[in-house]
Amino acid sequence: MSAPATPSPAPAISRFPVPALPDLPDDLRERILAVQEKAGFVPNVFLALAHRPDELRAFLAYHDALLLKEGGLTKGEREMVIVATSGVNRCLYCVVAHGAILRVYEKKPLLADQLATNHRKADISPRQRAMLDFAMKVCRHADEIEESDYEALRAHGFTDEDAWDIGAITAFFGLSNRMANLMALRPNDEFYLMGRVPRQK
Incomplete structure (x- = not known):
């Protein structure tokens, strides 16, 4: 009689040490x-970045300043910027996690996959395409940003403050993308299915 199969250990969420929740500072x-x-679960990014508590605090402060503020971008549009630029930066964690958030905000199950692959083929408005064209230029060729890029945004009703938000979100998640890849940060399994099918009533 063969011995029962031993369950394989859960994959590590980061290649760096991950502190236990009870060991973290109170805040x-x-x-x-x-x-x-x-959410019903702890996104792995919180635990992985808690390897350095002071840096996690700084990360969360800037994250909140960009994503929780009032402004000309909707919550869904901010997530569009994150997903599209994270796709370019080949960040699995941010594409999967923020793709889930985008699907929930926009109630469009196909949108995140489209944006992570090619925003120009996605089912978005001309205004949103202009926003993502600008974000992509910040992501890939920030040194080439010029006045005509701002004019293209203004033509779709964006202000210069909106342009700052688009650029700052792109730049901040450029940092996040690179840290996630550095850490080999694994997305939570829960993110993959979020927002793909309607919730059962």
Whole structure:
């Protein structure tokens, strides 16, 4: 009689040490537990970046300043910028995690996959395409940004402050993409299915 198969260990979420939740400073543990209560799980990025608590605090502060502020971009449009530029930067974690958030915000199951592959073929408005054209230029060729790029945004109703937001989100997630790849950060399995099928009532 053969021995029962031993379950394979769960894959590591980062190649760097990941602290246990009880070992974190109180402020970070409380923030993570609040996210867990809302989402039903802890996104791996919080635990992986907690390897360096001061850097996680700085990361969260800038994240919140960009994504929770009022402005000319909707929450969904901010996620569009993240998903499209993270696709260019080949960041699996951010494409999967923020793709899930985008699907939830926009209620469009196909959109995240389209944007992560080629925003010019995606089912988006001309305004959103102009936004992502600008984001892509910041992502790939920021040294070539010129006044005509701002004029193209203005033609679709964006202000210079909106342009700052588009560029800052792109730049911040350029950092996030590179850190995620450095860490070999694994997306939570839960993200893959979020927003793909309607919730059962």
